Amino acid sequence: MTTIDLTLTLTSPLHHGSGSAGNTSLLRTQDIVLPDGRQAAVPFVSGNSLRHQLRDALAWHTVATLAVEPGSLSKAAVDLLWSGGAITSTGSQVDLAMARRVEETYPALGLLGYAAQSDMTAGTLRVSNLHLVCAENAWRLPDRLAGHNHVSRPAGMFRGEEFGTRHDVASTPVDRLVQTAGEIVQPGTTQMIYDLQVLKPGSVLWGEISLTPAATEQHGRLLYAAMELLAGDCTIALAAKTAVGYGRATVDGVPYLEGALDEWTQHLTDNADDVLQLIKDLTK
Amino acid sequence: MITVASGGEPVVVTARLTEPIVDAERHPIMLDGPLAWAAAQLGMAPGPLTPEHAPDMPLPLARWEDGDGVWGWCVSAAIYTPTRHTAVQLRRKPATAAMARYAPDRRHHLALGPHKARDTTLPAVWARYLVWHALTTDINQLADLLKPVTHIGKAHAAGYGRVTTWTVMPADAPDAWMARPLPDRAGILQGVRAPYWHPTRRHPCTWRNP
Numbered sequence: 001m002t003t004i005d006l007t008l009t010l011t012s013p014l015h016h017g018s019g020s021a022g023n024t025s026l027l028r029t030q031d032i033v034l035p036d037g038r039q040a041a042v043p044f045v046s047g048n049s050l051r052h053q054l055r056d057a058l059a060w061h062t063v064a065t066l067a068v069e070p071g072s073l074s075k076a077a078v079d080l081l082w083s084g085g086a087i088t089s090t091g092s093q094v095d096l097a098m099a100r101r102v103e104e105t106y107p108a109l110g111l112l113g114y115a116a117q118s119d120m121t122a123g124t125l126r127v128s129n130l131h132l133v134c135a136e137n138a139w140r141l142p143d144r145l146a147g148h149n150h151v152s153r154p155a156g157m158f159r160g161e162e163f164g165t166r167h168d169v170a171s172t173p174v175d176r177l178v179q180t181a182g183e184i185v186q187p188g189t190t191q192m193i194y195d196l197q198v199l200k201p202g203s204v205l206w207g208e209i210s211l212t213p214a215a216t217e218q219h220g221r222l223l224y225a226a227m228e229l230l231a232g233d234c235t236i237a238l239a240a241k242t243a244v245g246y247g248r249a250t251v252d253g254v255p256y257l258e259g260a261l262d263e264w265t266q267h268l269t270d271n272a273d274d275v276l277q278l279i280k281d282l283t284k
Numbered sequence: 285m286i287t288v289a290s291g292g293e294p295v296v297v298t299a300r301l302t303e304p305i306v307d308a309e310r311h312p313i314m315l316d317g318p319l320a321w322a323a324a325q326l327g328m329a330p331g332p333l334t335p336e337h338a339p340d341m342p343l344p345l346a347r348w349e350d351g352d353g354v355w356g357w358c359v360s361a362a363i364y365t366p367t368r369h370t371a372v373q374l375r376r377k378p379a380t381a382a383m384a385r386y387a388p389d390r391r392h393h394l395a396l397g398p399h400k401a402r403d404t405t406l407p408a409v410w411a412r413y414l415v416w417h418a419l420t421t422d423i424n425q426l427a428d429l430l431k432p433v434t435h436i437g438k439a440h441a442a443g444y445g446r447v448t449t450w451t452v453m454p455a456d457a458p459d460a461w462m463a464r465p466l467p468d469r470a471g472i473l474q475g476v477r478a479p480y481w482h483p484t485r486r487h488p489c490t491w492r493n494p
Contacts, residue, residue, distance in 0.1 A: 018373070031304075033367040033410045047443030048374050059379075063386060073386040079399040082379030086398035092335040113441065126435065128443035129303065140302035140448070207443075213325040213432045 002220050003210040004227070005142065005253050008130065008236065010205070012248040013162050013198035016045050016239035025240075027159065027197035030129065035139050042137060042155045043199055045130040045239055047207065051112070053238075054127070054209075056082060057229040058108045058222075065268045066275060076283035084114045085283070091118035098282070103216065105271055105278045111219045111226075116282040124215035125223065130207035130238075132158060132199065141206060150204055158203040164244070166192040196241065205249070224257035225264040232261075285351055286466055286492075292346030292358060292419030295426070296455040299415075303446040304370055304408035305437040311480070312361030312464065315416045318433040319343050320478035325432055338482040344426045346419035350467040354487050356477035358419035360463040364411040372444060376402040406439065417460035420452075427452045465489035 018028035029041040059081040063073075079085055099121060103110045113123025131137050133148050134155040141151065150158070168191035169175050199205075209227075211219060230236060231251045238247040268275060297315060305313070323329065323341035331339045346358040378401050383392055394401045414436065420426045430450040437445035465474045471490035479485065 028373075031368055031370040031410070033412070035412070037367065039368055046374075047441075048439075051442060052377075056379075059382065063382075068386060070385050071388040075383050075387045075389050075392060075399060078379055078383045078387050082382050083376060083399070088398050094332075094334070096332065123441060126441050126443070128446060210434065212434075213322070 002215065002223065003208055004223075004255055005208050006130075006206065007145070007252040008205040008207075008238070008249040009252075010199060010201045010203045010247075010249045011235075012201055012245050013160065013196075014045070014203070014239050014247045014249070015162070015196045015198050015241050016043070016049065023193065024161075024195040024197065027199070030131075032136060034136060040136045040155065042134065043132055043159060045205060045207075047127040047129045049239060050130060050207070050209075051125065051127040052083075053230055053236075054125070054223075054226045055084065055108075055112050058112075058226050061229055061265075062106075062108070062268060062275070065265055066272050068276075073279070074283055077279045080109075080114060080116060080279060080283050084109075084112060085116045087115050087118060087120060088283075089118045094119055101278060102282070103218070105274045107216065107218045107222055108226075110216070111222050114282075124212045124219050126210045126212065128207045128209070130205040133204040133206055134158060145204075145206060148204065158200050160198050160200040162196045162198050162246075164194050164196070166194065168192075196246075198246070221257065221260045222264055224255055224260040227254055228256065228261045232256075286348050286462070287351070288358060288419065289347040289349045289355065290421065292421050293423065294455045294458045294460065295418050295420050295423060296453050296457075297359075297416045297418055297426070297430070298413055298451045298453075299436065299447045300413055300449045300451075301411060301436070301446065302448050303435075303444050304368075304372065304410045305414075305445045306372055306406050306408045306439040308409045308411075308437055308445075309366075309407065313364075313414060313436065314361055314464070314475075314478065314480060315359045315418065316343060316345065316357040317478045317480055318436060319345075319426075319429055322429050322432045326429075333479070333482075336484070338479050338484055341478070344420055344422040344429065346421055348466070352467070354467045354476055356466075358461045360417040360461045361465070362414040362416055363463070364414045366409045366411055368410040370408050370410060371405050372408045372439065374402075374404045374406065374439060374442060376404070408444065417455065417457060417463065419458070419461055423452055423454070462492045464492065466492045 016028045018026050027043050030044045031041055033039050111123055111125050133150045136155050138151045231254045234251050234254050236249050236251050320341040329339050347355050348358050349355045380392055435445045467487050468490040469488055471488040473486045474489040475485040476487050
């Protein structure tokens, strides 16, 4: 079984949201029970979120490699590539031939799992939650992190708050320009300061990515290719607000398999028509 | 009358957990489910799973029979102490940016249809250990078959129900495995062996306590 053990060190604040209170976006936490029975709520990044990033990276790479024309895919096809698809019909027959065709033609779906027509196929990829290296999580961290300096410090030490500003154009040159154009327009924007609960830069997260024993050799190589797409330079952008610089981290433990990404790209290029036809057939 | 059809040594199987188990309390947590899954992953399935037929994996557990042709594996339901009831959220955000570029549609409704946005909250429970009593026919094979079982419960692909260690220890409680649903005509329909959800596995059962 392949297991990739990742350690991430934040280089910018991280926000993984869980609703809001007033103007403050709250940080997502996991309720945990400590070995002595005490309980705590500790910030984390969900495995579901990281798993989606791998799917997202492979999807964008696929459409770029196949030179998919804008407007040429159905919504169901986009949903299959980026979100794993959905059950769209009923039936009690499992299409084994289609499952084999998926593995031969576009094994990314077999790696990540997918739903199409009346079938749901489990993927062989498992992504753990990313846990903060802190005192509350000490009991479940791997041995190699047992001596980390952060293990003696409570999670609260790593939490912080950031803010952003949304500017209002009322009473600004932009507003005056609109008025001189003769339009009776009242700008509908509102000046706002919003707050975000964050994990501070320097916080360390740990998690693992693994494959089940049913993973094919192709799934293994594809996982390396996906990791190269996502964090090939050993940096990653995690969770929310990445467009404005949040969630940057350096990653230790990203595996590199020479040629894995090139092989996958070549496979897509060589089988472009078959891949597109398969996606069409799965989502018709 | 439940009888053990093949001999086996009593053992206690323990899983140590580091994540909450999702949707743990709706059904008993039966060990032959993950064991059968592991056997299937390792290519031990004797045939395909169909709506009419579920293949039985060759598990290293003794079998019980009820005398009417119903049988199952000699393993108890999981015994555990919930230390906290909690919930986990799983989000599914529609790929609207990609849809805008690659799909010709004018709109995407976020609240309707198979491709809608979902924010699913699932019940979860914290337990430090899960413990099962079983009769095994081969303790080493049982320990080996548990190795690929890295998670228990739903949402395992997203990391929940993570098992860090398995231990299998000889025990001296030969009837302890009977703490599970067993056939009883006065009972309610339940699965008797893996895959528990399969219609062919359902029989009237009641819970036994040895």
